[in-house]
Amino acid sequence: MTIFCSHCHRPLQAEMSCLPTRAKQAPGASRPFRSTKSASKARRDQINAELQALRSLLPISAQEKERLSYLHTMALVCLRLRGAQLFPPGLAPPAGPALGTELLSLLPGFLLVLSSDSKLVYISDNVAQVLGLSVVELLAQGDTLFDILDGRVGEDVHKKLLLAREEPGREVTFVSEMRTSKAFRLQHGGNRAVAVCGRFVALRWPPSPSSTAFLALCTPLVQSPTEGEAASQDDLFQSLHLLDMTFIDVTESVTYHLGYRREELVGQSWYSLLHPEDADLAAAQHRAVALGVGPGPAAESAVLRVLRRDRAWSWLRVWARRDGGCITCTCRCLREEEAAHLRARQPRGAAPP
Numbered sequence: 001m002t003i004f005c006s007h008c009h010r011p012l013q014a015e016m017s018c019l020p021t022r023a024k025q026a027p028g029a030s031r032p033f034r035s036t037k038s039a040s041k042a043r044r045d046q047i048n049a050e051l052q053a054l055r056s057l058l059p060i061s062a063q064e065k066e067r068l069s070y071l072h073t074m075a076l077v078c079l080r081l082r083g084a085q086l087f088p089p090g091l092a093p094p095a096g097p098a099l100g101t102e103l104l105s106l107l108p109g110f111l112l113v114l115s116s117d118s119k120l121v122y123i124s125d126n127v128a129q130v131l132g133l134s135v136v137e138l139l140a141q142g143d144t145l146f147d148i149l150d151g152r153v154g155e156d157v158h159k160k161l162l163l164a165r166e167e168p169g170r171e172v173t174f175v176s177e178m179r180t181s182k183a184f185r186l187q188h189g190g191n192r193a194v195a196v197c198g199r200f201v202a203l204r205w206p207p208s209p210s211s212t213a214f215l216a217l218c219t220p221l222v223q224s225p226t227e228g229e230a231a232s233q234d235d236l237f238q239s240l241h242l243l244d245m246t247f248i249d250v251t252e253s254v255t256y257h258l259g260y261r262r263e264e265l266v267g268q269s270w271y272s273l274l275h276p277e278d279a280d281l282a283a284a285q286h287r288a289v290a291l292g293v294g295p296g297p298a299a300e301s302a303v304l305r306v307l308r309r310d311r312a313w314s315w316l317r318v319w320a321r322r323d324g325g326c327i328t329c330t331c332r333c334l335r336e337e338e339a340a341h342l343r344a345r346q347p348r349g350a351a352p353p
Helices: 037-057 062-067 071-088 100-105 127-131 136-138 151-166 182-188 223-230 254-258 274-291 336-342
Strands: 110-115 119-124 172-178 190-201 210-221 238-241 247-250 300-307 315-322 326-334
Touching: 037 071, 071 110, 071 119, 071 136, 110 127, 119 136, 127 136, 127 190, 127 210, 151 172, 151 190, 151 210, 172 336, 190 336, 210 300, 274 300, 274 315, 274 326, 300 336, 315 336, 326 336
Parallel strands: none
Antiparallel strands: 110 119, 110 210, 172 190, 190 210, 238 247, 238 326, 300 315, 315 326
């Protein structure tokens, strides 16, 4: 079969001079714009060498460096570069790697720093205790806050951050489920709800987007009274009641949370403190616990409003359980955003007949 040239319509075997000048090439001459196996290998080797050099500069142990993939290496490098832009040499970050392991272990959650466009700048190492993922594993999800959050709440979080950005120094709080390790999801049945409380701070004057950071403490919402007691006693108090929910005793810390002295509550009914709109929910919890068979059944949980001594309302998450002829309540104080998140997921079962 004869192939004809598209330019002069002559057989290619007979005439090659009709080809455009730029296509002519002396035999054996190199083709600078054409990829070859050797050129591709040289480029790969060069990229690998650069990544190895970057990995060697990361302030982590040699053992951790050995486990880093190229993706993780680049994620950590980008994180460090964003941190260097926000916290240049000579300006110490308010929440940076200088925080030791012992100090971090005392926090009720982990620390988070974001740039003005919601890029991750810093995550404290104790994030693994909350989410079951190390900093490196979390960065593999993406490089923005929204990459590590449940996608369903992205719009609400964006509005909160926009509000905080417009009023630097104003504290905002939002609750969202954050991505966790597979082992954590298998153990707890899903991702973990975390309350993020923070504000935008101008690190240099005059303020600009490149010198503004969102500093936040991310606190997990506890799922059981045992978990809460293990994490922190600061936001918990306990009360002991007769089966009709009359106070028998209450821990002294109730004064800090609700303003009452212990002596003021002993002999009063639990229902005298409840918000009227929450009375039915509290009664359903009360019946479920009081009618439990045998000592120490599993604790029932409810999110309720109770009246403080100063006549303001406080949100509590209340775990109640029956111990013989008494009912023990473990109460944790909640922010309004935490209460809204939990109430939206709280089953409102009918009271038993």
